[in-house]
Amino acid sequence: xxxxxxxxxxxxxxxxxxxxxxxxxxxxxxxxxxxxxxxxxxxxxxxxxxxxxxxxxxxxxxxxxxxxxxxxxxxxxxxxxxxxxxxxxxxxxxxxxxxxxxxxxxxxxxxx
Amino acid sequence: xxxxxxxxxxxxxxxxxxxxxxxxxxxxxxxxxxxxxxxxxxxxxxxxxxxxxxxxxxxxxxxxxxxxxxxxxxxxxxxxxxxxxxxxxxxxxxxxxxxxxxxxxxxxxxxx
Numbered sequence: 001x002x003x004x005x006x007x008x009x010x011x012x013x014x015x016x017x018x019x020x021x022x023x024x025x026x027x028x029x030x031x032x033x034x035x036x037x038x039x040x041x042x043x044x045x046x047x048x049x050x051x052x053x054x055x056x057x058x059x060x061x062x063x064x065x066x067x068x069x070x071x072x073x074x075x076x077x078x079x080x081x082x083x084x085x086x087x088x089x090x091x092x093x094x095x096x097x098x099x100x101x102x103x104x105x106x107x108x109x110x111x112x
Numbered sequence: 113x114x115x116x117x118x119x120x121x122x123x124x125x126x127x128x129x130x131x132x133x134x135x136x137x138x139x140x141x142x143x144x145x146x147x148x149x150x151x152x153x154x155x156x157x158x159x160x161x162x163x164x165x166x167x168x169x170x171x172x173x174x175x176x177x178x179x180x181x182x183x184x185x186x187x188x189x190x191x192x193x194x195x196x197x198x199x200x201x202x203x204x205x206x207x208x209x210x211x212x213x214x215x216x217x218x219x220x221x222x223x224x
Contacts, residue, residue: 006154032211043202043215044155089154093211098143098162099170100213102154 003027004092006103013110019077021106023090026071030092034100035064035075038087047088048075080110115139116216118203124222131190133219135203144186145204145213146170146178148197155202161186193223 005024013019023033034049050057050064050073057064063076077084090103115138125131135144143162147155157170159178167178175197177189190197203216 009152034212036215041218043204043217046212046214049212095211098206098211099145099157099160100155100211102156104152104154 003101004090004103006090006106008106009104010107011109013080013108015080015082015110015112017080017110019075019080019084019108019110021075021088021090021108022072023074023092023103024070024072025092027092027094027101028071029094030101031095032093033064033066033073034091034093035062036089036091036102038089038105044089077108080108082110082112084108085110116203116205116214118201118216118219120219121217122220124224125193126224127194128192131193131221131223133188133201133203133221135186135188135216137184137186137205139205140183141205142183142208143206144180145206146176146186146188147202147204147215148172148199149202149218150199158188158201193221195223197221198223 003026035047036044037047038044048059048062052068061078066073088106091100093100117136119134145160146158149155156172158176161167161180179187201219204213206213
Protein backbone atom coordinates (compact mmCIF):
# COMPACT_ATOMS: atom_id res chain seq x y z
CA UNK A 1 0.00 0.00 0.00
CA UNK A 2 1.51 3.25 -1.15
CA UNK A 3 1.36 5.66 1.73
CA UNK A 4 2.63 8.76 -0.10
CA UNK A 5 1.16 9.60 -3.49
CA UNK A 6 3.02 12.11 -5.66
CA UNK A 7 1.89 13.97 -8.76
CA UNK A 8 2.50 14.77 -11.50
CA UNK A 9 4.88 12.09 -12.73
CA UNK A 10 6.52 14.61 -15.07
CA UNK A 11 6.38 18.37 -15.40
CA UNK A 12 7.64 20.78 -18.05
CA UNK A 13 7.92 24.46 -17.15
CA UNK A 14 9.29 27.47 -18.94
CA UNK A 15 12.22 29.34 -17.43
CA UNK A 16 10.93 31.85 -14.92
CA UNK A 17 7.71 29.95 -14.30
CA UNK A 18 6.42 28.30 -11.16
CA UNK A 19 6.79 24.54 -10.71
CA UNK A 20 4.31 22.85 -8.39
CA UNK A 21 4.56 19.25 -7.22
CA UNK A 22 1.94 17.72 -4.97
CA UNK A 23 1.95 14.89 -2.45
CA UNK A 24 -0.78 13.28 -0.39
CA UNK A 25 -0.32 10.96 2.56
CA UNK A 26 -2.53 8.54 4.43
CA UNK A 27 -0.84 7.94 7.76
CA UNK A 28 -1.73 10.72 10.20
CA UNK A 29 1.18 9.66 12.41
CA UNK A 30 3.69 11.12 9.93
CA UNK A 31 5.40 14.10 11.53
CA UNK A 32 8.23 15.00 9.17
CA UNK A 33 7.92 15.80 5.47
CA UNK A 34 11.12 16.33 3.44
CA UNK A 35 11.62 16.97 -0.23
CA UNK A 36 14.62 15.56 -2.04
CA UNK A 37 16.20 16.63 -5.33
CA UNK A 38 18.03 14.13 -7.47
CA UNK A 39 20.20 14.75 -10.53
CA UNK A 40 20.99 11.92 -12.96
CA UNK A 41 23.64 9.59 -11.64
CA UNK A 42 23.57 11.12 -8.16
CA UNK A 43 21.99 10.27 -4.85
CA UNK A 44 18.95 12.21 -3.60
CA UNK A 45 19.84 15.39 -1.74
CA UNK A 46 17.68 17.04 0.91
CA UNK A 47 16.12 20.20 -0.46
CA UNK A 48 13.71 21.41 2.22
CA UNK A 49 11.61 19.85 4.98
CA UNK A 50 8.60 20.75 7.11
CA UNK A 51 6.84 19.57 10.24
CA UNK A 52 3.03 19.62 10.60
CA UNK A 53 3.00 22.42 13.16
CA UNK A 54 3.58 24.99 10.40
CA UNK A 55 1.65 25.56 7.18
CA UNK A 56 4.46 26.92 5.05
CA UNK A 57 8.25 26.97 4.93
CA UNK A 58 10.33 28.94 2.48
CA UNK A 59 14.00 28.64 1.59
CA UNK A 60 15.06 30.85 -1.28
CA UNK A 61 13.01 29.96 -4.35
CA UNK A 62 11.66 26.76 -2.76
CA UNK A 63 8.51 26.71 -0.63
CA UNK A 64 6.67 23.84 1.04
CA UNK A 65 2.95 24.33 1.65
CA UNK A 66 1.37 21.96 4.15
CA UNK A 67 -2.34 21.25 4.65
CA UNK A 68 -2.76 18.98 7.66
CA UNK A 69 -6.54 18.61 7.40
CA UNK A 70 -6.32 17.53 3.76
CA UNK A 71 -3.21 15.42 4.41
CA UNK A 72 -1.44 17.09 1.52
CA UNK A 73 1.79 18.98 1.01
CA UNK A 74 3.36 20.56 -2.02
CA UNK A 75 6.62 21.96 -3.30
CA UNK A 76 6.62 25.26 -5.14
CA UNK A 77 9.68 26.34 -7.12
CA UNK A 78 9.49 30.01 -7.97
CA UNK A 79 11.35 31.51 -10.93
CA UNK A 80 12.24 28.03 -12.16
CA UNK A 81 15.64 27.72 -13.84
CA UNK A 82 17.07 25.13 -16.26
CA UNK A 83 19.43 24.09 -13.45
CA UNK A 84 16.37 23.01 -11.44
CA UNK A 85 15.74 20.24 -13.99
CA UNK A 86 15.90 17.10 -11.86
CA UNK A 87 13.73 14.47 -10.24
CA UNK A 88 11.98 15.52 -7.06
CA UNK A 89 10.76 13.18 -4.35
CA UNK A 90 8.50 13.91 -1.45
CA UNK A 91 8.75 11.74 1.63
CA UNK A 92 7.27 11.32 5.07
CA UNK A 93 8.37 9.72 8.31
CA UNK A 94 7.40 9.12 11.90
CA UNK A 95 9.93 10.16 14.55
CA UNK A 96 9.71 6.91 16.46
CA UNK A 97 10.22 4.75 13.37
CA UNK A 98 12.97 6.82 11.71
CA UNK A 99 12.00 5.39 8.32
CA UNK A 100 11.25 7.47 5.25
CA UNK A 101 8.37 6.59 2.94
CA UNK A 102 8.89 8.12 -0.48
CA UNK A 103 6.57 9.27 -3.21
CA UNK A 104 7.15 7.92 -6.71
CA UNK A 105 8.97 11.02 -7.96
CA UNK A 106 8.41 13.88 -10.40
CA UNK A 107 10.74 14.53 -13.29
CA UNK A 108 10.94 18.30 -13.75
CA UNK A 109 12.21 19.85 -16.98
CA UNK A 110 12.69 23.60 -17.12
CA UNK A 111 12.98 24.86 -20.67
CA UNK A 112 15.40 27.73 -21.37
CA UNK B 113 27.44 12.89 0.15
CA UNK B 114 27.75 13.28 3.94
CA UNK B 115 30.91 11.17 4.05
CA UNK B 116 29.22 8.14 2.50
CA UNK B 117 30.86 5.94 -0.09
CA UNK B 118 29.35 2.96 -1.84
CA UNK B 119 31.16 0.17 -3.60
CA UNK B 120 31.11 -0.98 -6.24
CA UNK B 121 29.49 1.86 -8.14
CA UNK B 122 28.52 -0.39 -11.02
CA UNK B 123 28.16 -4.15 -11.20
CA UNK B 124 26.95 -6.65 -13.75
CA UNK B 125 26.29 -10.17 -12.53
CA UNK B 126 24.44 -13.29 -13.55
CA UNK B 127 21.27 -14.75 -12.12
CA UNK B 128 21.95 -17.04 -9.18
CA UNK B 129 25.25 -15.52 -8.12
CA UNK B 130 25.76 -13.89 -4.71
CA UNK B 131 26.38 -10.16 -4.62
CA UNK B 132 27.51 -7.92 -1.77
CA UNK B 133 27.26 -4.17 -1.81
CA UNK B 134 29.15 -2.07 0.68
CA UNK B 135 28.27 1.21 2.31
CA UNK B 136 30.98 2.99 4.23
CA UNK B 137 30.61 6.12 6.35
CA UNK B 138 33.31 8.15 8.03
CA UNK B 139 31.37 10.07 10.69
CA UNK B 140 30.21 7.43 13.16
CA UNK B 141 26.50 7.80 12.47
CA UNK B 142 24.35 5.27 14.29
CA UNK B 143 21.55 4.86 11.76
CA UNK B 144 22.16 3.44 8.29
CA UNK B 145 19.72 2.40 5.56
CA UNK B 146 19.60 0.53 2.27
CA UNK B 147 17.11 1.56 -0.42
CA UNK B 148 16.46 0.46 -3.95
CA UNK B 149 15.27 2.87 -6.61
CA UNK B 150 13.15 1.76 -9.54
CA UNK B 151 11.18 3.82 -12.08
CA UNK B 152 7.68 4.58 -10.84
CA UNK B 153 8.42 3.41 -7.29
CA UNK B 154 10.59 6.11 -5.85
CA UNK B 155 12.93 4.76 -3.20
CA UNK B 156 11.91 1.74 -1.16
CA UNK B 157 13.52 0.70 2.10
CA UNK B 158 15.18 -2.72 2.07
CA UNK B 159 16.83 -2.94 5.50
CA UNK B 160 18.09 -0.56 8.10
CA UNK B 161 20.42 -0.58 11.08
CA UNK B 162 20.32 1.30 14.35
CA UNK B 163 23.68 0.16 15.61
CA UNK B 164 26.33 -2.52 15.35
CA UNK B 165 24.63 -5.90 14.90
CA UNK B 166 21.20 -4.23 15.23
CA UNK B 167 19.26 -4.46 11.98
CA UNK B 168 15.65 -4.69 10.89
CA UNK B 169 13.64 -5.31 7.75
CA UNK B 170 12.13 -2.67 5.55
CA UNK B 171 9.35 -2.71 2.97
CA UNK B 172 11.12 -4.87 0.36
CA UNK B 173 13.48 -7.13 2.30
CA UNK B 174 12.76 -10.46 0.60
CA UNK B 175 15.90 -11.80 -1.12
CA UNK B 176 18.21 -9.47 0.76
CA UNK B 177 20.25 -9.75 3.93
CA UNK B 178 22.42 -7.22 5.74
CA UNK B 179 25.22 -7.14 8.23
CA UNK B 180 26.81 -4.46 10.34
CA UNK B 181 29.83 -5.62 12.30
CA UNK B 182 31.38 -2.14 12.51
CA UNK B 183 29.77 1.27 12.90
CA UNK B 184 31.22 2.50 9.64
CA UNK B 185 30.20 -0.38 7.36
CA UNK B 186 26.76 -1.63 6.35
CA UNK B 187 26.72 -4.52 3.88
CA UNK B 188 23.82 -5.55 1.67
CA UNK B 189 23.90 -9.11 0.30
CA UNK B 190 21.84 -10.68 -2.44
CA UNK B 191 22.28 -14.37 -1.66
CA UNK B 192 21.19 -15.47 -5.15
CA UNK B 193 20.65 -12.56 -7.47
CA UNK B 194 17.55 -12.45 -9.67
CA UNK B 195 16.70 -10.21 -12.62
CA UNK B 196 14.06 -8.47 -10.48
CA UNK B 197 16.88 -7.19 -8.30
CA UNK B 198 18.29 -5.13 -11.15
CA UNK B 199 18.09 -1.66 -9.67
CA UNK B 200 20.00 1.28 -8.31
CA UNK B 201 20.85 0.81 -4.64
CA UNK B 202 21.35 3.71 -2.28
CA UNK B 203 22.76 3.77 1.17
CA UNK B 204 21.73 6.50 3.60
CA UNK B 205 22.60 7.65 7.09
CA UNK B 206 20.78 9.75 9.62
CA UNK B 207 22.04 11.66 12.58
CA UNK B 208 21.12 10.29 15.98
CA UNK B 209 18.88 13.24 16.80
CA UNK B 210 17.31 13.82 13.37
CA UNK B 211 14.89 12.24 10.95
CA UNK B 212 16.83 13.72 8.04
CA UNK B 213 18.58 11.14 5.90
CA UNK B 214 21.62 11.74 3.72
CA UNK B 215 22.26 9.54 0.74
CA UNK B 216 25.34 8.04 -0.85
CA UNK B 217 26.10 8.12 -4.59
CA UNK B 218 24.42 4.79 -5.36
CA UNK B 219 25.35 1.44 -6.90
CA UNK B 220 23.88 0.47 -10.24
CA UNK B 221 23.34 -3.30 -10.36
CA UNK B 222 22.40 -5.27 -13.46
CA UNK B 223 21.45 -8.92 -13.07
CA UNK B 224 21.48 -10.80 -16.37
